[in-house]
Amino acid sequence: MYTRAEENYLKCIFHLEQEHKGAVATNAIAQMMHTKASSATDMIQRLADKELVSYRRYKGTTLTKAGIAVAVAVIRKHRLWEVFLVEKLNFQWDEVHEIAEQLEHIQSEELITRLDKFLDHPDYDPHGDPIPDKHGNIKKTEKKVLSEMSKSQHGILVGVRETSGEFLQYLDKRNIAIGTKIKVLGKEFFDGSMIIQVKREQFFISKKIAENLYIQV
Amino acid sequence: MYTRAEENYLKCIFHLEQEHKGAVATNAIAQMMHTKASSATDMIQRLADKELVSYRRYKGTTLTKAGIAVAVAVIRKHRLWEVFLVEKLNFQWDEVHEIAEQLEHIQSEELITRLDKFLDHPDYDPHGDPIPDKHGNIKKTEKKVLSEMSKSQHGILVGVRETSGEFLQYLDKRNIAIGTKIKVLGKEFFDGSMIIQVKREQFFISKKIAENLYIQV
DNA sequence: AACTTATTTTAGATAAGACTAAAAATAGAA
DNA sequence: TTCTATTTTTAGTCTTATCTAAAATAAGTT
Numbered sequence: 001m002y003t004r005a006e007e008n009y010l011k012c013i014f015h016l017e018q019e020h021k022g023a024v025a026t027n028a029i030a031q032m033m034h035t036k037a038s039s040a041t042d043m044i045q046r047l048a049d050k051e052l053v054s055y056r057r058y059k060g061t062t063l064t065k066a067g068i069a070v071a072v073a074v075i076r077k078h079r080l081w082e083v084f085l086v087e088k089l090n091f092q093w094d095e096v097h098e099i100a101e102q103l104e105h106i107q108s109e110e111l112i113t114r115l116d117k118f119l120d121h122p123d124y125d126p127h128g129d130p131i132p133d134k135h136g137n138i139k140k141t142e143k144k145v146l147s148e149m150s151k152s153q154h155g156i157l158v159g160v161r162e163t164s165g166e167f168l169q170y171l172d173k174r175n176i177a178i179g180t181k182i183k184v185l186g187k188e189f190f191d192g193s194m195i196i197q198v199k200r201e202q203f204f205i206s207k208k209i210a211e212n213l214y215i216q217v
Numbered sequence: 218m219y220t221r222a223e224e225n226y227l228k229c230i231f232h233l234e235q236e237h238k239g240a241v242a243t244n245a246i247a248q249m250m251h252t253k254a255s256s257a258t259d260m261i262q263r264l265a266d267k268e269l270v271s272y273r274r275y276k277g278t279t280l281t282k283a284g285i286a287v288a289v290a291v292i293r294k295h296r297l298w299e300v301f302l303v304e305k306l307n308f309q310w311d312e313v314h315e316i317a318e319q320l321e322h323i324q325s326e327e328l329i330t331r332l333d334k335f336l337d338h339p340d341y342d343p344h345g346d347p348i349p350d351k352h353g354n355i356k357k358t359e360k361k362v363l364s365e366m367s368k369s370q371h372g373i374l375v376g377v378r379e380t381s382g383e384f385l386q387y388l389d390k391r392n393i394a395i396g397t398k399i400k401v402l403g404k405e406f407f408d409g410s411m412i413i414q415v416k417r418e419q420f421f422i423s424k425k426i427a428e429n430l431y432i433q434v
Numbered sequence: 435a436a437c438t439t440a441t442t443t444t445a446g447a448t449a450a451g452a453c454t455a456a457a458a459a460t461a462g463a464a
Numbered sequence: 465t466t467c468t469a470t471t472t473t474t475a476g477t478c479t480t481a482t483c484t485a486a487a488a489t490a491a492g493t494t
Contacts, residue, residue, distance in 0.1 A: 005481065026442060039482055041443055046480085058442060058489055089331040102323045108316050114306040222451065243472055256452055258473055263450085275459055275472060 002052075004105050007074050009033065009043050010052060013063055014071035023060030069136055076132040078104035079125035080115050086126040087119065093126040093177075094168030127168075128159030128178045128214065144217055146182065147192060147210035154183035154197075159214035167212060174203060182215060219269075221322050224291050226250065226260050227269060230280055231288035240277030289353040295321035296342035296349075297332050303343040304336065310343040310394075311385030344385075345376030345395045345431065361434055363399065364409055364427035371400035371414075376431035384429060391420060399432060 002010075012032045016024040030040035048055040052067035063071060081103040085096040113134070116122075123139065124130055130139040143158050157180045160168070171177065176198055185202060186195040192207030219227075229249045233241040247257035265272040269284035280288060298320040302313040330351070333339075340356065341347055347356040360375050374397045377384070388394065393415055402419060403412040409424030 003480075027440095035481090036483065037442060038444080038484080042481075045443095085328075089328070089335055091327075091331070095327075099323065099325050099328055102325075103320075106316065106319045108319075110308075110312075111302075111306070111316055114308070118306055220450075244470095252451090253453065254472060255454080255474080259451075262473095 001107055002070060005043065006047065006050075006052070007070065007105060009040075009047060010063065010067050010071040011074050011078075013053065013061055014068065014075070017063060023062050025060055029061070072132045072136040072138065074104050076134070076136075077106070077112055079129060079131040080112060080119060080122070082125045082127070083119050083122045083131070084115060087122075092168075092172070094163075094165045094172070096126065097163045097165075124159075124178075126178070127163055128157070141216065143214040145211055146184075146194070146196075146213040146215050147207055149184050149215060149217070151184055151187050153217060154181065155215040155217040156181050157213055158216045161212040161214065170209070174198065175201075176213075182213075218324055219287060222260065223264065223267075223269070224287065224322060226257075226264060227280065227284050227288040228291050228295075230270060230278055231285065231292070234280060240279050242277055246278070286353055289349045289355065291321050293349040293351070293353075294323070294329055296346060297329060297336060297339070299342045299344070300336050300339045300348070301332060304339075309385075309389070311380075311382045311389070313343065314380050314382075341376075341395075343395070344380055345374070358433065360431040362428055363401075363411070363413075363430040363432050364424055366401050366432060366434070368401055368404050370434060371398065372432040372434040373398050374430055375433045378429040378431065387426070391415065392418075393430075399430075 009029065012029055013024050016028050016032065020028075026037050026040050026044065029044070030037040033040060044053060044055050044061050047053045047067065048061075051064055052070060053061050053063055055061045078100045081100045082096045085091040085099060086093055091099075116134075122131055130141065132138045141158060144155070145161075149155070157176060157178055159178070160171070162168075176182070180198060183197040184194055185197050188194070192210065194205050194207075194210050196203055196205055226246065229246055230241050233245050233249065237245075243254050243257050243261065246261070247254040250257060261270060261272050261278050264270045264284070265278075268281055269287060270278045270280055272278045295317045298317045299313045302308040302316060303310055308316075333351075339348055347358060349355045358375060361372070362378075366372070374393060374395055376395070377388070379385075393399070397415060400414040401411055402414050405411070409427065411422050411424075411427050413420055413422060
């Protein structure tokens with residue numbers, strides 16, 4: 001099996017590859033892993049030796065089939081544990097990420113099979129992210145970033161990009177949760193800020209917030 | 218916090234100290250940790266620097282108050298997770314040890330508090346071992362090793378010493394579980410073997426088996 | 435094309451945790 | 465008490481994952 005660090009790097013590269021499409025820069029990996037570029041290079045080279053990534057010096061990194069399989073398996077575990085923490089142990093959705101970061105590395109096929117069954121085969125985690133099935137297939141939902149929607153469009157919140165406590169608590173304070181209906185009342189082209197309608201209330205939100213909310217139109 | 222390795226050594230020293238009372242030999246630790254005496258010495262010295270054990274060269278090791286606290290916290294987590302695996306995920310009692318060995322190192326007070334509540338504050342794990350409370354207090358049960366009982370005495374099985382799959386499956390095959398009533402029908406002084414009554418059936422068991430069953434008379 | 439700047443890689447160090455081989459201390463036997 | 469066997473410790477090496485500082489490469493500008 002793979003070490004904790006290897007799994008974390010693979011997961012990180014997977015997420016970066018999803019966002020930007022194409023090879024991932026060493027600096028981007030280092031930044032997301034809260035480490036130095038030299039450390040990232042080191043690990044990338046070890047992963048390349050194990051054929052989990054393909055890598056050419058100075059040209060960036062992409063996951064191989066094998067690398068994707070490992071990353072997706074870790075993501076599956078992470079999201080299932082998040083469901084467990086929220087549904088069964090009554091954690092808030094902003095409290096679960098750190099704990100799931102640890103639980104995702106527990107090694108046991110059988111455990112995850114049983115956990116999945118215990119949770120009644122959930123499709124999405126508490127942040128709206130799809131849970132890969134045991135073969136590594138991920139349902140892709142056609143969702144839009146709120147910041148790309150235009151005036152008078154509406155939809156429901158199906159996911160968040162950021163999972164930091166601060167951001168999720170910001171949403172809680174405004175009664176915004178997965179499933180909440182959101183309508184764009186106005187959009188400022190200068191700074192990308194918006195006025196949105198949530199239930200009976202209207203909010204001003206910055207571009208940064210809007211970029212972290214996924215809407216199904 | 219402490220590393221996985223440190224926690225495992227502390228737990229190991231705790232168990233050895235319980236069994237033999239008094240300072241624990243380096244070799245005993247190495248053997249239980251499936252490592253070499255030199256590695257054990259190394260770790261013991263690091264633990265001593267952190268004042269988790271008291272240690273005098275060639276004289277053996279004992280846990281300090283701080284060391285006991287860490288060990289007991291890990292044991293609490295291990296046993297709670299075992300209950301979860303058996304009660305909620307329907308694992309057999311012989312399948313849970315390995316997984317609990319991993320889960321016991323997850324760092325989160327809140328998680329354990331909530332898990333304990335979710336499981337309805339269990340007092341014993343699936344093998345009959347008491348679960349320490351959050352202050353580290355362990356209920357001590359007055360139990361006897363079956364091999365020390367004499368003819369015609371009886372009692373109920375409240376725990377097992379061994380937790381290996383082979384041993385637990387041996388018991389399963391004979392319908393012996395925690396709570397089962399057992400009576401000593403005969404005892405051979407030459408080799409310590411016994412004839413016991415379990416429900417309607419009678420079994421021959423070796424001394425080795427008898428030494429691993431805890432009975433409440 | 436040449437120069438500057440930013441990114442990436444290499445080289446060399448460190449710490450944790452393990453190992454082997456050799457030295458030191460203890461315990462048991464004669 | 466002295467010798468031998470066993471246990472324990474030390475010394476030196478290895479691997480993983482990290483770091484800093486320096487070198488190499490790529491990219492952008494004039």
